[in-house]
Amino acid sequence: MKQLFPFCAVALLSACNVGETTTAPQTPDKSAQVSFDEQRFRADITTLSSDKFEGRAPTTQGEKLTLDYLSAAFNEMGLIGAVNGSYLQAVPMVSYTASEQQSVNLAGIDMQYRQDIVLSSRHDNQQVSIKEAPLVFVGYGINAPEYQWNDYQGVDMKGKIAVILVNDPGFAHPNDKKFNGNAMTYYGRWSYKFEEASRQGALGAIIIHDTKPASYPWSVVENSWTGPQQDLVLAKAEQDARVQVEGWITLDSAKRLFDKAGLSLSGLMDRAADSALNVDLAQTASIAFTNKADYADSYNVVATLPGSSQADEHIVFTAHWDHIGVDDSKEGDNIYNGALDNASGTAGILEIARQFAKQAKAEHGLKRSLTFIATTGEEQGLLGSRYYAANPIYPINKTVAVFNLDSTNVYGKTKDYTIVGKGQSELEVYLEQAAATQNRVTTGESNPASGGFFRSDHFSFAKLGVPAVFAGGGAQPLDEETAQYKAAMTEQMKGCYHNVCDHYREDWDLSGALQDLGVYYQAAHALGNNQDWPGYYAGSEFYPLRPAD
Template identity: 40%
Template sequence: MIITWEKVVKNFILAGAFGALLSLPAIAAQSFVETLDLTQYRTDVKTLASDAYGGRAPLSEGEQLTIAYLEKAFKEMGLKPGFGDSYLQPVPLAKISADQQMQLDIGGLKFANGSEFTARTQRVVDKVSLNNSEVVFVGYGINAPEYHWNDYQGIDVKGKTVIVLVNDPGFATQDPLVFKGNAMTYYGRWTYKYEEAARQGAEAVFIVHETAPAAYGWGVVQNSNTGTKFTLVDGNNNLGQVGVMGWVQHDVAQKIFAKAGMDFDTLKQQAAKPNFKAQPLKLQAQLTLKNSIERAESHNVAAILPGETRADEVVMMHAHWDHLGTVIEDGKPEIINGAVDNASGVAGVLALARYFKQQALTAPLARSILFSAFTAEETGLIGAQHFAQHPSVPNKNIVAFLNIDGMNMNQGVDYILRYGEGVSELEHYLDTAAKAQGRVVKADPRPQNGLMFRSDHFALAQQGVPGLLFMSLGDTDPDYIAHKYHQGADDYDPNWSLAGVSQDLDLIASILTALANSTDWPRWLESSDFKAKREQDGRN
């Protein structure tokens, strides 16, 4: 359903006093659509997702082309640099390229890299080895006191290899009283699995892949975890992190457990119940990662539109610029261009920046807007983590973080997706903007995918900054997740109507206007570390 402006105006009038209170967003929304240059938007997406940019991998020639393109665009708009006198923030990375001829041996069973398992490390060392490492199954690998759950209780995994299940017990049981039922918690994310295993002293983690609880197929795992990877580096060369970050196919796990005289699928069912006891498999793992290491700087990019009366208070508008670069498929190089994920989002940020810069000539905003594009999101929100730790403005001065990670390139729809429910007051802004467009707010249809934890806004949330995620991956294109997401088919398509882009950028523009002209500091609603951090900063 395409939304007409007649319907927008009608719904705005019907919204009554509350809608009138936020009349500025409705006006901004109408003028935004009138000024949106979809030809320029197409050019931005087509350029960033072209083969010449090589899939926009950090530390590649594609990065240099990308950041130069963004810097030039911001300069031409007349926006000020976002990092003092520079549009660029250096992000020191280690580029780790493991020898892909590696082979995993568990209990004498040998498995092939890429097709049966993946393994990488974030330790900045030439070699990581598992030598007769004892293998233990620790269920979901979760230690969550608030849920009265500890898969590591009664087992010492120091120096050992642990096998864990993807997602969390709520998804497995579909019981809303277990964790959050079908909706993934952070305990279900692969990042958490590795973090907790490191805290427990494990040397290696292998997550068992299954498409439904992971929310993506093995091809995504393979493309995201083989070849060259990137990491931030701490003062100890990341030696405190788990040595091997791995995945195995479901049938590989079945073979391993059968070798141990156990049935994997039976143990998987048991692991979803409280008080599951970790199971030593009495098998040993052998694996060697031989790494080539390069230290270099990638870059976050940002430009700022200063506010007129409260310039120190900042609303952020963001999309990550990076993608997966070039990978080897069936022995041949393939460029993973990431047109929807996330050239579409970066082009959206540029379109919003052009609009607000022009609007500021006659109607300056009270607060500043920082337009940003970070590096290395696909490797684990690395650019966002670096910014969160080294922000260009204090985190306590960031009002909200609006994040685009894939736009609706097709026809407009009569709804907008909300990721998370009862999380922060930013949801009220989304409700109001959607109502003004004659749209409804629709709950995330796939809460089990854990999208709340899978994009750059999460790194800022960990610092207490509330955010909104705008993502349409697979929602208006049912074929996207299965055949395009993190694959070579995510290319620019000249047949895209872009009606959905126009519609959603219009909605985002109204929210930005409301936040930038308000004195409001949107609060976290549910108890969390995010809320506690914001309260420490005196903003909740």
């Protein structure tokens, strides 16, 4: 693990002077042994996911209640507000709301909003009106020179709408060693696909939803992509370059579209996984709906526990406080409480912060500073963490590492410990050694095809070269009793991701969550008292930014 010269610019880290390699301590000292307060942890989850907080959507009354709650908690601990004494970092946002009444005709087929298709526009244009725009199938919508792959080769997308497969070619043919096999690359993420279609000058982009490669059902798309859609306020040139309309179409509706074009979708999917591909569907799209844009600041909550002798070097904990909010179009329960995702993670960083603050008051403070960031807008595309990474309160080249909590383990203790995207950086060594003190082994996630490493706030820092981890839970229950509980609770929670049934449950076994908080705590404690600068391993796309030895 490199000791990097601290004033090197992050883009030049690969050329920085390097010191001796050091190793994280095998056994944490006594001050690293903590006992988390389960009752307080539960209380934080319960409050943050209560109906009173209205699903914690950004720029709502639910946000205000959340900000007040988190600020008060950090203040009670004695952590300082990182924004000139305030805990709040303003994140300029715009909220786009597409009408529920949409006229969408693809290849002469009328598509029903929510049932067949979900579309939105990230433009302040009041009215979307597209008439007979050509539809072009662009395979996975990837332009990746390092893989000698360009689905847009030879096609001018100006005035056209791209129809795109979800995930990347490695998922379809994992044994062909394309991309990263079954483990999704960033090229498989929906956010990349819309970004690349925009760079190609496309008028619109529609992703074909398929549950297995997407790793979530259509209900997640319907719940997450309807209603107000937040985004960062962009510079005019960047905004103008964005596709005019973007969204998702169900697999069955896409099949109808391709049948109308006289093409086999399944056949084209096979071809698209073999090599870069684009096909003019010889069909058009006509789309019309009203669109509203509202501007308002949302906020990250940023609190710091200063270090004793290396206070300018920061170890960061992140967890997103936001969720989906309220859907007034639903009858009955219409509040997306977001208890697991991510009131639990937010409660987690509060509990970790309390323990470090307690240790600091007992004169066992760390040499390095700890900064806790409860981010906004993660559900809308990592907005809060993206904004912080672009507008850091503390320099990125002074940010040692990031530990991210996004949904904690409510299924009891485990024999193993999951590191999402395992094999990325030396920061994982700290997790491995901390987990070993609990007699646990570290493993990668069971479904790498879901692209978990790219789906939460740590990724905003990883893109800038900061070693960042997203870890917790495991696949192996501690004992048979825990296994039976897990099976029953898994059935209860089935279908609750981004749904109204993600609410707090009194019978959650949070012992596993507390176990995981201990791993993060010990790892940060070890890193906070040495001079190591973990780097990314060769083979990681982030290696050139902050390389490991």
